[in-house]
Amino acid sequence: GDSVTQMEGPVTLSEEAFLTINCTYTATGYPSLFWYVQYPGEGLQLLLKATKADDKGSNKGFEATYRKETTSFHLEKGSVQVSDSAVYFCVLSLNTGKLIFGQGTTLQVKP
Amino acid sequence: DAGVIQSPRHEVTEMGQEVTLRCKPISGHNSLFWYRQTMMRGLELLIYFNNNVPIDDSGMPEDRFSAKMPNASFSTLKIQPSEPRDSAVYFCASSLLAGGSGANVLTFGAGSRLTVL
Numbered sequence: 001g002d003s004v005t006q007m008e009g010p011v012t013l014s015e016e017a018f019l020t021i022n023c024t025y026t027a028t029g030y031p032s033l034f035w036y037v038q039y040p041g042e043g044l045q046l047l048l049k050a051t052k053a054d055d056k057g058s059n060k061g062f063e064a065t066y067r068k069e070t071t072s073f074h075l076e077k078g079s080v081q082v083s084d085s086a087v088y089f090c091v092l093s094l095n096t097g098k099l100i101f102g103q104g105t106t107l108q109v110k111p
Numbered sequence: 112d113a114g115v116i117q118s119p120r121h122e123v124t125e126m127g128q129e130v131t132l133r134c135k136p137i138s139g140h141n142s143l144f145w146y147r148q149t150m151m152r153g154l155e156l157l158i159y160f161n162n163n164v165p166i167d168d169s170g171m172p173e174d175r176f177s178a179k180m181p182n183a184s185f186s187t188l189k190i191q192p193s194e195p196r197d198s199a200v201y202f203c204a205s206s207l208l209a210g211g212s213g214a215n216v217l218t219f220g221a222g223s224r225l226t227v228l
Binding site: 045049051103 | 115142153154156202204208214215216217218219220221222
């Protein structure tokens with residue numbers, strides 16, 4: 001069935017380090033892919049999205065490319081900041097509108 | 112737009128009491144979702160509405176939970192009677208879901224943190 005698998009956390013990095021959070025998916029049809037971020041004490045908010053293969057979503061220095069051949073949508077940032085500490089969710093949006101959330105990856109950035 | 116508005120932000124109640132959580136979606140959105148988040152189970156979809164009609168309530172834990180959407184600008188999630196295992200953060204989210212489109216972008220509220228003693 002349709003599913004999303006993202007790397008387990010927590011991920012702990014020093015400020016200015018390079019970030020990769022892996023996400024792979026299984027889906028039929030042509031889904032859209034999202035990354036949502038949840039800062040402490042807040043709701044989830046859309047970070048970036050890609051709606052078709054080879055699309056690159058980007059926002060706030062974060063990027064992710066929709067790779068159909070490897071069924072992946074890995075999140076990357078070249079230089080993380082303490083303020084990026086949050087939980088990151090990879091999300092699959094099926095053609096029906098149904099959303100499938102990954103389990104979330106906690107990122108902690110230390111000064 | 113002020114975004115998705117949820118109330119109360121925090122609720123502490125005793126086992127057996129009725130709890131009502133409220134949500135005002137973004138104006139113009141046609142879909143509304145209720146999620147529950149806990150450390151143990153992560154984020155769970157409880158129910159979602161499209162054009163005020165419940166479409167999928169398979170995630171509602173049991174008969175103690177009920178949700179209504181009497182109009183496009185208001186929804187409630189009720190737990191009666193409440194139990195300690197219902198303690199969680201409950202999120203409401205809304206979206207504009209176009210027919211046949213896969214890009215269902217949700218806007219979440221800030222959540223209602225429920226503690227049942």
